[in-house]
Ligand SMILES: [Fe+3]
């Protein structure tokens with residue numbers, strides 16, 4: 133019986149105390165490996181076409197979990213990140229959709245795009 | 260007009276003074292890039308079959324120089340190394356041929372395989 | 387002898403590249419920001435660097451998570467713009483400087499930096515947007531480029547201290563190579579921004595202004611902060627600012643601040659710039 | 666607390682793997698050599714490590730020259746044997762320890778090592794032959810494995826000094842991770858051999874014997890030599906021995922030499938082994 137090692141307790145990590153912030157660390161990289169691999173494959177035009185035509189079969193080739201597939205289908209960006217997506221990887225899906233990073237950011241903090249743009253024009257969110 | 264930088268003068272490098280030894284450094288890695296890329300592609304069975312069937316067309320896809328192609332066709336291992344092959348990359352070609360590293364080593368030091376094996380059994384080449 | 391003539395810190399926001407590529411730098415939305423880059427461009431045409439060493443991060447373009455280096459140095463003869471999802475940017479291929487790159491790698495590894503060496507590397511907006519900001523839309527780039535990619539997207543990141551030390555080692559490295567090039571350091575990324583989570587849209591102008599000030603006068607104080615400090619103050623992606631420390635470390639202790647600029651917002655981010663001449 | 670119970674240095678010559686896979690370890694040619702590995706196997710069944718951290722180099726298997734890291738650490742849950750040209754070796758898939766790996770990576774990066782992190786890594790004979798030497802042909806491996814790949818094939822290599830320092834940092838790193846594992850260090854490669862050039866077939870027994878002696882008693886003297894010294898004395902591929910210094914650095918200053926062995930030839934190389942228990 134091999135003994136488990138535990139590399140981190142989230143509660144002990146200072147960056148876990150930063151509000152509203154998801155730091156992409158080893159725990160998330162492990163959980164999101166297949167999802168991020170699927171996302172980076174969208175750097176090829178051919179793959180973008182396949183994904184656009186039939187996202188479900190496309191995702192199946194990469195072994196995403198059920199929750200990850202659902203989050204992708206719903207374009208629930210925050211949920212993708214919670215399930216291990218890295219923001220720059222998840223953003224590849226937004227590019228296929230013709231969205232900008234502002235759309236993604238707005239959606240994650242629960243604003244509509246006009247509200248978010250207005251917030252940014254006014255100097256952004258304060259600390 | 261951009262000015263050239265020169266990162267190394269071989270004569271000033273201590274490892275160039277070691278007899279009978281080719282150190283795989285940046286100069287060689289640059290010269291051998293395409294050749295080594297072709298070699299490592301032979302890690303796939305499919306590619307090994309293609310290479311076995313028609314080495315010339317296979318090499319053309321990788322942009323080898325004329326000298327490199329000739330050295331591969333002649334299985335001139337020492338020449339491949341002089342033209343920028345790394346030994347572990349070049350050895351992939353030997354594997355396709357069914358040869359061992361002893362065959363390659365023997366050929367590079369100008370012995371036949373029986374002589375080389377005998378030398379090794381007798382304790383190898385001295386310093 | 388090769389020498390570093392100065393360094394530029396600049397944001398590398400994709401929207402700035404798209405704005406240049408689309409010919410919209412003179413619109414109401416963008417004119418003020420791009421006008422503020424003119425002094426940097428003028429300084430460059432005065433000092434005429436031969437090589438730009440660009441410290442940047444890749445954004446899921448050339449580096450997958452299969453194998454992610456802390457510090458990677460390009461040694462190729464050329465670098466193509468990456469397809470990040472929109473197709474490659476319509477800009478000229480970058481010319482590299484393999485001799486200077488390899489010489490630097492040798493010196494850096496000898497100095498105890500554990501470099502990943504790249505003979506093939508497509509470069510994304512992290513590197514190409516700064517080039518476009520600094521040189522516009524030339525038919526070919528007026529400098530050779532050496533890309534140095536830094537992991538700032540997967541924790542653990544290199545410490546700010548380590549970044550400053552790498553910069554200092556780069557200063558030694560370039561002078562160890564035989565040549566007579568004028569070398570520009572470019573540190574990219576930042577300033578404060580956060581692209582993700584409930585805190586998306588964060589901008590911390592006081593922090594950014596402090597950073598723009600200290601990067602010339604007191605980089606050691608910036609290196610004394612932790613990565614978590616950067617994330618807390620500058621946002622999860624504002625932590626890219628640690629790459630400016632590599633640029634700064636490669637300059638001498640005393641620099642002349644030629645220019646600085648600061649705009650909010652550029653898309654989701656505060657866009658900053660500093661131009662430092664080596665003394 | 667996690668603790669390092671000892672370290673083994675061993676050659677990783679492909680022919681030894683082929684001999685085990687082909688069931689030829691009892692032949693006249695090989696019996697004496699394999700018999701000499703028995704004391705190491707006995708020691709292992711006594712100390713029962715949970716995890717093996719294996720320092721090895723890749724031989725054109727998983728790492729192309731497009732992107733070659735100085736130090737790469739695997740963080741995957743499993744590692745498959747690579748197809749090096751003969752098809753993958755017929756051995757069980759290796760089980761990884763992602764928690765220990767990630768914890769080590771965090772500690773190492775914090776200590777100023779510029780690690781390349783691999784979530785996907787097929788491992789070649791450099792790693793798998795030592796496993797076979799130490800545990801034969803089990804249905805599944807009795808240890809979890811953490812691969813650490815070192816560039817010893819493309820100059821510049823990390824200095825022997827840097828390798829020893831990495832080992833010492835690994836000792837800190839494993840104890841920083843919460844757990845109660847017994848950890849075995851394995852340093853692979855060597856001993857003297859040269860696969861290429863007119864000097865192919867080089868064997869330097871006096872050097873090898875000196876190295877086998879000093880690796881336990883005085884590793885700092887081995888780290889004081891340069892990479893060129895290693896190439897000159899141990900051959901172009903014998904320079905792989907610098908990887909034993911990483912293993913050794915992770916042990917305490919005083920070790921007990923449990924066993925050592927030395928045979929010439931194994932194919933083109935001198936095959937050596939040393940077994941060191943941590944005190
Ligand atoms: Fe960025």
Ligand SMILES: [Fe+3]
Nearest residue numbers: 677791854905
């Ligand atoms: Fe080896």
